[in-house]
Amino acid sequence: MKGSKKAFVGKWKKAKSVSGYQVRYSTASSMKKAKTKSTKATKLKVSGLKSKKKYNVQLRSYRKLSGKTYYSAWTKAKTVKTR
Structure with a gap:
């Protein structure tokens, strides 16, 4: 996580077989x-x-299968400060 002016940007590694985050x-x-x-x-x-x-x-990932959506657990909270 990186803070910027009135915003923040988050990056993470791609997980296998997920539909989104x-x-x-x-x-x-x-x-x-x-x-x-x-x-x-x-x-x-x-x-x-x-x-x-x-x-x-x-952050958490999710996967859609057969019309249902399955979610992972939320990660531990990270703190980011905006400028």
């Missing part, structure tokens, strides 16, 4: 009122955030 972020460590973004890429830029704030960020 979800990234959730919140200023609260409990992840209350967290916002979630989905992507199929291994990089995501989240912008439109408040400057000079710490955000807790988590």
